Amino acid sequence: MTKSTTQVSKYRYRILAMLVYATTINYFDRSIIGVMAPTLEKMFHWSNTDYANIMIAFKVAYAIGMLTMGGIIDRLGTKKGYTLAIGIWSLFGMLHAAVRPAFSVIGFAAARFGLGFGESGHFPAAQKTVAEWFPKKERAFATGLFNAATSIGAIMAPFIVGWIVDEYTGQNWQIPFLFTGVLSFIWIILWHRMYKKPEDHPNVTKEELAYINADTTAESDEKIAWRKVLPKRQTWAFATAKITDAVWWFYLFWGAKFLADTFDVNIKNIGIPFLIMYLLADGGSIFGGWLSGAFMNKGWTTNKARKMTLLLCALIILPVSYVAITDSKWLAVVLIGIGAAGHQAWSANIFTLVSDVFPKKAVASVTGIGGMIGAVAGIVGDKLLGTVLDTAGNTGYFWAFMIAGFAYLFILGLVHLLMPNMTPLDENLNEVKE
Incomplete structure (x- = not known):
């Protein structure tokens, strides 16, 4: 093998590109209904509570799926498990287009339920892929890059919807829901052609494989059930941190409604x-992933590097609370963007x-448990916000933004109490002694 071949062997970044692609599809599917919410509400005569219940259907399925899909992916392996997840969410995403006005709430809730179950497999599968293909010092950066694609999908949604759907009549509202089916089909073909584990992949050199495994230990093929990771404090430290998913989903599913209700922003503008909001979020995701790796390259421990980065994220997010009292549309947009950037860096x-x-073989299961807790937090948030908006008007947004600003500092304190030292666990889930 030549020296030049060794230098250019970075096949792991092609796999990362597939994660970026999948995440873009995932968040385009997820974001469409939030962008069209003001128009769909008028078309189908939904109350805020109706809309909240539709969002809750998604999150209930997401919570159930997080407990089951993570374990399924750990058992099936990344290649088959990821394909199953994207197949399910794409099918139900397209089924939104079949909903008719006579049963709009039930129909959308059913379609969102199936979408949520399928999408629950994305992050466990993606994070398992990163664990398999990247050394620890690159994982936060790799995660930040594919996580940034959540914003690409969220940015695509308003422009495509605004181009296709009529603001007043809602004409062509079904088309955006069908659009991602084609993208998903292409992804599945590429994934099956490209994906194998690094140790089995013909395009991975010995040098790249050694680099990937440089800071990890070999593991057996024995599977770890989620019930075995459930009692671990480390599992609940991650799950506690995922409560902040409720804030992200508030931006994603209620952001367009907030701007419409408060500043008369419509589907066309x-x-x-x-x-603006999601470009800032993209920057936060990439920078946050890079920053903790940079701290580790300076010689900081993993514990110090990760938690210091999380603290900086929590501080950056604080100003989003001011959205609750500003009467400036563009200031609100920028502050939400900064909050979203902080969240994505945190995430x-x-x-x-x-x-x-x-250990790698437990990553999808633990990610699933944490995602379930995040989904439950989102369910509670949706129910409370929908109820308050219907009974007390825009006061609900005031409390939502106040909680969004201050939650991260409080939650970081809980994470540190649960996991003061990030001591790795071996494949039997025992702490590795230094």
Whole structure:
């Protein structure tokens, strides 16, 4: 093997590109209904509570799926498990287009339920892929890159919806739901052609494989059930950190409604505000993933590097609370964008906590448990917000933004109490002694 071949052997980044692609599809599917919410509400005569219940159907399935899909992916392996997840969510995403006005709430709730169950497999599968293909020092950065694609999907949604769907009549509202089916089909073909584990892949050199495994130990093929990781404090440290998913979903599913209700932003001019918010979120995801790796390259411990980065994220997010009282649309948009950037940086690092501590074969299961807790937090948030908006008007947004700003500092304190030292666990889930 020549020296030049060794230098250019970075096949892991092609796998990472597939994660970026899948995440983009995932969040385009997920974001469409939030962008169209003001129009769909008028078309189908939904109350805020009706809309909240539709969002809750998604999160109930997401919570159930997180407990089951993570374990399924650990058992089937990344290649088959990921394909199953994207197949399910794509089918139910397209089924939104079959909903008719006579049963709009039930129909959308059923379609969102199936979408949520399928999408619950994405992050466990993606994080397991990162654990298999990247050394620990690169995992937060890799996670930050694919996590940034959540914003790509969220940015695509308002522009495509605004281009296709009529603001007043809702004409062509079904088309965006069908659009991702084609993208998903292409992804599945590429994934089956490209994906194998690094040790089995013909395009991975010995040098790249050694680099990937440089800071990990060999594991047996024995599977670890989620019930075995459930009692671990480290599992609940991650799950506690995932409570902040409720904030992210508030931005994603209620952001367009907030701008419509407060600043009269409609389906035709929502694109630029979303572009600003989610470009900032993209920058936060990539920077946050890079920052903890940079701290580790300076010689910091993994524990110190991850938690210091999380603390900086929590501080950056604080100003989003001011959205609750500002009467400036563009200031609100920028502050939400900064909050989203902080969240995405936070998210890139908390996902990496799992692969920092747990063996690779448990990563999807632990990620699933944490995702379930995040979904439950989102369910509670949706129910409360929908009820308050119907009974007390826009006061609900005031409390939502106040909680969004201050939650991260409080939750970081709980994470540190549960896991003061990020001591790795071996394949039997025992702490590795230094």
